[in-house]
Amino acid sequence: MSVAATPPAIGSFSLPRSLRRRPRFRMAVRSSAVPVDSILTKLKHECATPLPVLRRVADAMAADMRAGLAVDGGSDLKMILSYVDSLPTGNEKGLFYALDLGGTNFRVLRVQLGGKEERVIDTEFEQVSIPQDLMFGTSEELFDFIASRLATFAQKEGGKFHLPPGRKKEIGFTFSFPVRQTSIDSGILIKWTKGFAVSGTAGRDVVACLNDAMERQGLDMRVSALVNDTVGTLAGARYWDDDVMVAVILGTGTNACYIERKDSIPKLQGHVSASGRTIINTEWGAFSNGLPLTVFDREMDAASINPGEQIFEKTISGMYLGEIVRRVLLKMAEDGALFGSSIPEKLSMPFVLRTPDLSAMQQDNSDDLQAVGSVLYDIAGVESNLNARKIVVEVCDTIAKRGGRLAGAGIVGILQKMEEDSKGLIFGKRTVVAMDGGLYERYPQYRRYLKDAVTELLGLEMSKNVVIEHSKDGSGIGAALLAAANSKYEHSF
Numbered sequence: 343m344s345v346a347a348t349p350p351a352i353g354s355f356s357l358p359r360s361l362r363r364r365p366r367f368r369m370a371v372r373s374s375a376v377p378v379d380s381i382l383t384k385l386k387h388e389c390a391t392p393l394p395v396l397r398r399v400a401d402a403m404a405a406d407m408r409a410g411l412a413v414d415g416g417s418d419l420k421m422i423l424s425y426v427d428s429l430p431t432g433n434e435k436g437l438f439y440a441l442d443l444g445g446t447n448f449r450v451l452r453v454q455l456g457g458k459e460e461r462v463i464d465t466e467f468e469q470v471s472i473p474q475d476l477m478f479g480t481s482e483e484l485f486d487f488i489a490s491r492l493a494t495f496a497q498k499e500g501g502k503f504h505l506p507p508g509r510k511k512e513i514g515f516t517f518s519f520p521v522r523q524t525s526i527d528s529g530i531l532i533k534w535t536k537g538f539a540v541s542g543t544a545g546r547d548v549v550a551c552l553n554d555a556m557e558r559q560g561l562d563m564r565v566s567a568l569v570n571d572t573v574g575t576l577a578g579a580r581y582w583d584d585d586v587m588v589a590v591i592l593g594t595g596t597n598a599c600y601i602e603r604k605d606s607i608p609k610l611q612g613h614v615s616a617s618g619r620t621i622i623n624t625e626w627g628a629f630s631n632g633l634p635l636t637v638f639d640r641e642m643d644a645a646s647i648n649p650g651e652q653i654f655e656k657t658i659s660g661m662y663l664g665e666i667v668r669r670v671l672l673k674m675a676e677d678g679a680l681f682g683s684s685i686p687e688k689l690s691m692p693f694v695l696r697t698p699d700l701s702a703m704q705q706d707n708s709d710d711l712q713a714v715g716s717v718l719y720d721i722a723g724v725e726s727n728l729n730a731r732k733i734v735v736e737v738c739d740t741i742a743k744r745g746g747r748l749a750g751a752g753i754v755g756i757l758q759k760m761e762e763d764s765k766g767l768i769f770g771k772r773t774v775v776a777m778d779g780g781l782y783e784r785y786p787q788y789r790r791y792l793k794d795a796v797t798e799l800l801g802l803e804m805s806k807n808v809v810i811e812h813s814k815d816g817s818g819i820g821a822a823l824l825a826a827a828n829s830k831y832e833h834s835f
């Protein structure tokens with residue numbers, strides 16, 4: 343297709359009057375020094391993920407997993423022990439709670455489990471947003487706030503929810519920040535991320551912080567399990583389906599966990615447990631080997647708060663895909679006059695274009711790509727003609743395709759590693775990969791690319807046994823199930 347940039351056809355799409363402000367322009371550009379098509383061709387070439395690249399990534403993922411299991415610090419992948427040794431069976435019974443703290447909201451959940459026959463008798467949940475000032479306050483203030491909301495929620499027990507007399511309420515705590523887990527119910531916060539800057543928690547046991555706050559509130563509750571969100575997702579999905587072996591989160595960030603044999607974990611040395619298996623939290627966002635990267639990725643990384651870290655996450659997850667596309671479009675505007683002879687200031691603002699915008703643009707099936715035009719105008723302040731819009735969609739597709747296909751290669755890397763250790767464990771039978779997260783859920787093209795890559799790598803026959811399944815919000819119930827499995831009371835399962 344010819345993609346020579348032409349001046350924008352102003353007024354080729356209609357906007358509400360209120361939006362018809364003139365955008366502010368930053369600079370005039372040199373006249374099409376580099377044609378837009380050559381920038382696009384180069385981008386597609388550098389982002390390409392043909393089968394040999396996918397294979398290289400899958401192999402490197404498997405090798406890095408092994409190295410991380412051998413010794414702490416042995417690879418980019420931390421391969422963190424979850425201390426989850428017993429998986430939900432479906433026999434769990436009783437009333438349990440879950441608390442999910444992972445971003446700007448926290449969620450509390452109550453579930454009455456009825457065993458194999460009745461399963462989930464009832465659930466209730468509540469979502470509370472965390473006031474901004476608490477994200478910058480002290481540890482006590484934050485945990486007191488959480489405990490007070492939890493207390494209000496716990497008071498409203500009734501209906502189908504019953505706790506036997508004399509028992510403390512037990513809770514599974516999903517905490518999606520980097521933690522060095524020290525047992526199933528304790529873990530040291532390494533650092534806050536995602537905009538949290540709470541003083542006095544780093545280096546402390548987050549379970550103790552919550553237990554202390556609950557005690558200050560006079561709340562008769564204890565944390566029985568501290569759970570990473572991927573681990574919660576795996577447990578939640580496994581409750582319904584014994585074939586679930588892997589869980590992957592693709593949302594703002596990304597991570598994966600899977601069920602590992604204890605005798606395949608050399609760094610475990612001497613840990614004994616009844617079960618021969620455990621869940622390993624790979625922290626695969628830190629993976630970096632063999633990825634096809636561009637100057638746009640390298641510049642985004644250099645400008646980030648953690649340069650050189652989380653490279654896989656920066657290539658495939660929701661927080662970054664929009665920003666990579668923005669950087670490409672800015673280059674096309676500056677060097678190739680994609681949007682005409684001047685560049686709107688907004689396009690120079692980091693993170694102004696978000697991944698949901700890419701997805702919205704890719705769903706536009708209209709002849710004149712009107713929705714693409716609106717997104718570009720509303721978000722980046724650019725007026726675009728049809729040609730420019732087509733190019734923008736191609737850029738979105740290139741970046742989403744690379745991300746989805748690399749995520750698929752990562753999944754195959756995990757399956758491959760498991761199969762190498764136990765022949766027939768994965769590929770000889772039905773195996774389920776439980777997926778969750780807003781990116782996977784709401785970007786259909788990305789999801790399709792991910793599945794295509796898995797099929798290409800495994801071949802049509804073998805890939806029929808691998809079921810990639812959306813497990814929506816499984817992590818909440820998963821945490822409650824792990825609280826049940828690690829209850830300090832006698833239980834009948």
Ligand code: ADP
Nearest residue numbers: 593594595660661697698701779780781784785
């Ligand atoms: P989190 O990962 O923060 O726990 P979610 O799993 O809900 O939360 O994922 C939210 C992320 O998913 C957003 O940051 C965004 O990157 C991505 N996302 C949300 N909606 C869409 C969409 N429509 N298309 C593509 N990505 C989306």
Ligand code: MG
Nearest residue numbers: 444518571593
């Ligand atoms: Mg989440």
